[in-house]
Amino acid sequence: MTNKYDYDVLYIGAGHATFDGAAPLAKTGVRVGVIESGLIGGTCPNRGCNAKITLDEPVKLTREAARLNDILSSAPTINWTANVAHKQEIIDPLPAGLTARLEDGGATIIHGHATFKDAHTVVVDDQQTITAEKIVIATGLKPHRLDIPGTKLAHNSSDFMNLKRLPQSIVIIGAGYIGMEFATIANAAGAQVTVMLHGDQALRDFYQPFVAQVVDDLTERGVTFIKNANVQAFTKQDDQFQVSYGDHQQLTTDWILDATGRIPNLDGLGLDRIGVKYDRHGVYVNDHLQTNVPNIYAAGDVLANDLPKVTPAAYFESKYLMRLFSGQTSAPIDYPVIPSVVFTSPRIAQAGMKIPAAEKAGLTVSDNDLADYWYYQVSKEPIAASKQVHDQDGHLVGVTEISDQAEDAVNALLPAIEYQLDREQIDRLIGIFPTIGYAAWHRA
Numbered sequence: 001m002t003n004k005y006d007y008d009v010l011y012i013g014a015g016h017a018t019f020d021g022a023a024p025l026a027k028t029g030v031r032v033g034v035i036e037s038g039l040i041g042g043t044c045p046n047r048g049c050n051a052k053i054t055l056d057e058p059v060k061l062t063r064e065a066a067r068l069n070d071i072l073s074s075a076p077t078i079n080w081t082a083n084v085a086h087k088q089e090i091i092d093p094l095p096a097g098l099t100a101r102l103e104d105g106g107a108t109i110i111h112g113h114a115t116f117k118d119a120h121t122v123v124v125d126d127q128q129t130i131t132a133e134k135i136v137i138a139t140g141l142k143p144h145r146l147d148i149p150g151t152k153l154a155h156n157s158s159d160f161m162n163l164k165r166l167p168q169s170i171v172i173i174g175a176g177y178i179g180m181e182f183a184t185i186a187n188a189a190g191a192q193v194t195v196m197l198h199g200d201q202a203l204r205d206f207y208q209p210f211v212a213q214v215v216d217d218l219t220e221r222g223v224t225f226i227k228n229a230n231v232q233a234f235t236k237q238d239d240q241f242q243v244s245y246g247d248h249q250q251l252t253t254d255w256i257l258d259a260t261g262r263i264p265n266l267d268g269l270g271l272d273r274i275g276v277k278y279d280r281h282g283v284y285v286n287d288h289l290q291t292n293v294p295n296i297y298a299a300g301d302v303l304a305n306d307l308p309k310v311t312p313a314a315y316f317e318s319k320y321l322m323r324l325f326s327g328q329t330s331a332p333i334d335y336p337v338i339p340s341v342v343f344t345s346p347r348i349a350q351a352g353m354k355i356p357a358a359e360k361a362g363l364t365v366s367d368n369d370l371a372d373y374w375y376y377q378v379s380k381e382p383i384a385a386s387k388q389v390h391d392q393d394g395h396l397v398g399v400t401e402i403s404d405q406a407e408d409a410v411n412a413l414l415p416a417i418e419y420q421l422d423r424e425q426i427d428r429l430i431g432i433f434p435t436i437g438y439a440a441w442h443r444a
């Protein structure tokens, strides 16, 4: 790299798409700058995965305790205020820890909002001008807002996770990842929850018969699902809010969560000025994560692609760019199997080939009713099943599971799918027994 610029590599955004690779890159002697307008760490630690899973932990526990109520002496309930306080206590230190990781590696952090001036120059907060040989756009996603009257009366996922007191009633618009995970948490904590769907399917990325079981279970627990809701307006009425939907119908609620998706965070970035190709799906890159402007790259959620928008994908891309920029590789990015999970209770997790695609391709799809399997009976799981897809050679190529620990079961199977292990190789591995991973492995 050349000393013509302030930095060899400048990252815009300090989420997983940046810091997992930027810190080790700086350690190789490459001059790295990172510009961040919000908290270091971005969405996942501060207002995404880590925050959400902390709020979810008591939900998982209360569900299991309720099933074991003839053994346990009292049924626990969730103290919402304490739950949110605990979440805050353990996520508050994360930005400082990640800052240290970047700075100890030798990277420089610049706080502020970045705007491109030209392909090698970025202006921070209209004041500081910074130049770099290569620039990485890693600005992530931001919440989509419904374009209807009163939209500002609705809140987003960050607002939900910061609620000091749980509203008595909550209307959630959207039944994707956030809508379903937060419906699960709010319902378990005691709120009256209504979920309004755009069409008639929740969690469209997941196997629909499993999704139906989650929806039925939540319905039994008191959540109302309104399909084809056609939400038209929000209005304030004294201390409450009205949601107008359908054919002149109205619903009164204490709080509204707009969970209608997340969109590329490209506000004020100046991409038109430098001619980087993007649209409402995100920034377009080639198989080296390079945009159409050769010195500008992009990584993480902001990419326009069909991959799951999840932290491990952003992490993988960040590590790839680290290897590319430090000369350790010149090969195109080669994605492994990327699993996904929705942290409802039970969860649905999947990796590799999905069931509808497997059925279409005529591959073998095995059914496992796990509720009958002894290990799942330990915690009296009523909803537990998995489907596995094997190719013509008998290799495991896909798995989908619904259960309380589906994420761990699928994690355990990833090596078998990614490395196309054969029966002999699978049988050679001795796992820890009794565990969910061991149980999953034995079905591989």
Ligand SMILES: Cc1cc2nc3c(=O)[nH]c(=O)nc-3n(C[C@H](O)[C@H](O)[C@H](O)COP(=O)(O)OP(=O)(O)OC[C@H]3O[C@@H](n4cnc5c(N)ncnc54)[C@H](O)[C@@H]3O)c2cc1C
Binding pocket: 012, 013, 014, 015, 016, 017, 018, 035, 036, 037, 038, 039, 041, 042, 043, 044, 045, 047, 048, 049, 052, 112, 113, 114, 115, 138, 139, 140, 141, 157, 178, 265, 267, 268, 269, 299, 300, 301, 302, 309, 310, 311, 312, 314, 343
């Ligand atoms: C509620 C919620 C729950 C989630 N749960 C999970 C989960 O359980 N598991 C999972 O794998 N994934 C989960 N995700 C997704 C995960 O958080 C993202 O995939 C991941 O954070 C993407 O990282 P990123 O670096 O691409 O973007 P981000 O983490 O969003 O980082 C982008 C950063 O860029 C900054 N930025 C934007 N524009 C500028 C600018 N012009 N100048 C300077 N800085 C800028 C932003 O402030 C932000 O900090 C969840 C997301 C949400 C919202």
Ligand SMILES: NC(=O)c1ccc[n+]([C@@H]2O[C@H](COP(=O)([O-])OP(=O)(O)OC[C@H]3O[C@@H](n4cnc5c(N)ncnc54)[C@H](O)[C@@H]3O)[C@@H](O)[C@H]2O)c1
Binding pocket: 146, 173, 174, 175, 176, 177, 178, 179, 181, 196, 197, 198, 199, 202, 203, 204, 229, 230, 231, 259, 260, 261, 262, 308, 309, 310, 340, 341, 342, 343
């Ligand atoms: N467990 C996880 O890995 C996890 C958890 C949360 C979020 N995330 C990530 O965050 C991103 C955003 O999640 P999300 O749930 O906001 O998006 P999403 O795309 O999963 O869901 C948005 C939902 O809103 C619905 N919708 C859109 N317009 C609507 C309307 N007018 N009325 C009613 N419904 C409407 C859509 O049909 C969809 O079901 C996802 O890409 C996901 O990868 C991941």
